Amino acid sequence: MTLHTDLTRNQSLVLGALERAEGPISAYAILDELRTDGLRAPLQVYRALDKLLDMGLAHRLETLNAFILCAHPHEHTSEIIAFAICETCRQVWEFSDDTVRERLIAWTQAQDFRPSRTTMEIKGQCRKCAA
Amino acid sequence: MTLHTDLTRNQSLVLGALERAEGPISAYAILDELRTDGLRAPLQVYRALDKLLDMGLAHRLETLNAFILCAHPHEHTSEIIAFAICETCRQVWEFSDDTVRERLIAWTQAQDFRPSRTTMEIKGQCRKCAA
DNA sequence: ATATAAATGTTATAGCATTACATGGCGAAC
DNA sequence: GTTCGCCATGTAATGCTATAACATTTATAT
Numbered sequence: 001m002t003l004h005t006d007l008t009r010n011q012s013l014v015l016g017a018l019e020r021a022e023g024p025i026s027a028y029a030i031l032d033e034l035r036t037d038g039l040r041a042p043l044q045v046y047r048a049l050d051k052l053l054d055m056g057l058a059h060r061l062e063t064l065n066a067f068i069l070c071a072h073p074h075e076h077t078s079e080i081i082a083f084a085i086c087e088t089c090r091q092v093w094e095f096s097d098d099t100v101r102e103r104l105i106a107w108t109q110a111q112d113f114r115p116s117r118t119t120m121e122i123k124g125q126c127r128k129c130a131a
Numbered sequence: 132m133t134l135h136t137d138l139t140r141n142q143s144l145v146l147g148a149l150e151r152a153e154g155p156i157s158a159y160a161i162l163d164e165l166r167t168d169g170l171r172a173p174l175q176v177y178r179a180l181d182k183l184l185d186m187g188l189a190h191r192l193e194t195l196n197a198f199i200l201c202a203h204p205h206e207h208t209s210e211i212i213a214f215a216i217c218e219t220c221r222q223v224w225e226f227s228d229d230t231v232r233e234r235l236i237a238w239t240q241a242q243d244f245r246p247s248r249t250t251m252e253i254k255g256q257c258r259k260c261a262a
Numbered sequence: 263a264t265a266t267a268a269a270t271g272t273t274a275t276a277g278c279a280t281t282a283c284a285t286g287g288c289g290a291a292c
Numbered sequence: 293g294t295t296c297g298c299c300a301t302g303t304a305a306t307g308c309t310a311t312a313a314c315a316t317t318t319a320t321a322t
Contacts, residue, residue: 008269008319028308041272046310051269062193063250065278065309082235084244095238103231104213104253111224112258113215119194119252122235127243139300159277172303177279182300196278196309 007051013037014048015069018058023090024066061085061092063121068092080104082120088129138182144168145179146200149189154221155197192216192223194252199223211235213251219260 007015017030027045039045049067052058059068061083071094080101084093100120108115124130138146148161162176170176180198183189190199192214202225211232215224231251239246255261 010270026309042310043272043312044270047269062252082238084239084242084246086244087247093242093244097234097238100231100234103228103234104251107213107226107228108215108253108255111215112261113217113224113253113255114261115215115253115255116218117254119250119254120235121193121250122239122244122246123248123250124239124244124246130243130245141301157278173279174281174303175301178300 008048010039010044010048011051013039014045015052015057018052018067018069021069024061024064024068024085024092026064026066030067059083059094061121062119063123068094070094080118080120082122084122084124084126086126086129087123088125091126093126139179141170141175141179142182144170145176146183146188149183149198149200152200155192155195155199155216155223157195157197161198190214190225192252193250194254199225201225211249211251213253215253215255215257217257217260218254219256222257224257 013034014030017033018025020033021029027042027049030049031039031042031045034045049058049060053060053067057070057073059070059081060066061068064085081094081096082100084095086092104115104118107113144165145161148164149156151164152160158173158176158180161180162170162173165176180189180191184191184198188201188204190201190212191197192199195216212225212227213231215226217223235246235249238244
């Protein structure tokens with residue numbers, strides 16, 4: 001459990017729930033976790049999540065409609081992150097690849113497309129679960 | 132409008148709606164379009180969409196919760212497709228890049244991860260809308 | 263102190279997707 | 293040609309995900 005002095009109460013609560021989850025967790029599951037702490041409405045969770053995403057402390061997994069703690073919170077270099085998501089054990093691997101980033105940027109530049117956010121998610125089975 | 136003799140009635144109707152849409156469209160929007168043809172329940176649309184996705188005739192855009200006609204229905208080579216989605220005009224570009232595919236496959240092989248489906252979506256602004 | 267921005271609380275609602283169960287059509291095997 | 297099994301369909305109900313709208317409180321800066 002890290003210290004996050006710059007976070008508000010709700011943001012800290014949500015971050016704590018993400019840390020305890022140790023994997024992807026939905027906004028509503030976070031809410032259920034935090035009802036004992038006084039949270040009552042989905043919006044309280046979604047608002048905190050929005051900030052955590054902005055700060056790079058959490059990620060949204062589009063194919064799961066779920067959220068996960070950022071594995072490398074201090075590497076803001078790439079901004080293009082890929083996730084491998086095991087459909088069996090739900091474990092998630094976060095990684096980035098410079099070549100992939102270059103190729104995608106090359107495509108967008110060739111098209112004069114200005115990217116704002118990129119989603120890359122590979123679903124499948126991890127080594128353990130495929131064995 | 133292409134002929135799709137191997138499709139069932141509902142599948143043909145949904146494919147037609149996708150063709151007319153000329154862009155991403157939600158399952159519920161498809162349903163609204165097809166009420167005049169007798170469709171009444173979301174499940175009728177979702178079941179047809181599932182088949183069209185299997186056949187490679189349509190794609191699901193995870194970041195939009197929407198569906199779109201496949202732009203290259205006969206190129207089943209890559210299976211790793213990227214989408215650029217303009218957040219202003221909602222137009223979608225579908226493309227694939229062999230190098231990106233190779234790098235992602237390299238990562239999964241190094242991790243003994245067996246991919247089943249890969250999602251790549253770049254949101255941003257297209258040339259026209261960014262100007 | 264006061265203005266301003268940011269965060270919070272609350273209710274209601276909108277939008278997306280699936281479960282469960284019953285029915286119908288159609289081809290293969292016998 | 294009937295029976296079996298498979299696939300598609302129809303329908304109702306429900307569950308999950310996310311946001312709109314509005315009122316209030318708290319933090320920050322000057």
